[in-house]
Amino acid sequence: MIQNPFDYVRATTLSEALAALAEFRREAKLLAGGHSLLPMMKLGLAEPSVVVDIRHLRDLDYIDDAADHVAVGALTAHRTVETSPLVQTSVPLLAHVAAHVGDEQVRARGTVGGAIAHGDGASDLCAAALALRATVVVEGPPGRRQIAIDDFFVGYLETALGPDEMIVELRVPKVPGAAWSFQKYRRRHLDWAIVGCAAVRDPDRGLGVGLVNMGSRPTRAVEVETADRRGADITEASDLVAAGCEPPSDLHASAEYRVELARVLVNRALDACRVA
């Protein structure tokens, strides 16, 4: 049950949504798929006084072919990404990861913009966006700006988004010939990852590795990538996964267990990415 009372604003255009954010700023929360916001509100972890419903902004529900990248509108559902022939051929890792987010209901309602804006360290999509070196396009009163994914996640459920800005698009570089792997370790089929690893090796861009549940925010395996660049073998590179990570200890696993699991999963992912 949501204890805290709130006002509801239904935005029918992007301008209406931005106007509501400009008016209510940090008091407002956007509602996209609601699969992260509503649980947070039920737990009392988010207590917005205004909920701005953006689910009806159909203009932000698209997947476009944009020369060197695929442009995914913020209101695009995980299921749409999973089944998009363009994503499947141009960025197969992204389609595959989208297919592993929660269950069918979550994938039908949860959105790409919501997942990135929420910035959960346990998010599969955020790890894939890091591995793929995506760019987040945000809009606010002065207009649009682009934020490299490496600069976007700044802390626990905290991002570089301003209080009057919203995500409008995720730009994901095309990597049609890249080798890739997504390793998601979970107890039951539809669970969140205890630890996960999204990796892609592209002849032009080199290796990208994003980790799931290895920190308070989505985490890039920087030392693994650096070791790979200097020619380290798979074992040596994956042994470095703990550097820069602060994995949580919780009911599912201790931090030490997560480090060991991450080492194994990164090792498997790098092995699968041998041929690019």
Ligand SMILES: Cc1cc2nc3c(=O)[nH]c(=O)nc-3n(C[C@H](O)[C@H](O)[C@H](O)COP(=O)(O)OP(=O)(O)OC[C@H]3O[C@@H](n4cnc5c(N)ncnc54)[C@H](O)[C@@H]3O)c2cc1C
């Ligand atoms: C049962 C269950 C299982 C799940 N399993 C997984 C899983 O295995 N892996 C995984 O990665 N995720 C999982 N999820 C999370 C799922 O991916 C969510 O859909 C996603 O994290 C948030 O998307 P949303 O559209 O529901 O966002 P919402 O809940 O609507 O919003 C989340 C946050 O982002 C903000 N926001 C939303 N859209 C925008 C925007 N365009 N611009 C700026 N801010 C915005 C909201 O204000 C809110 O703060 C699960 C969720 C549930 C309920």
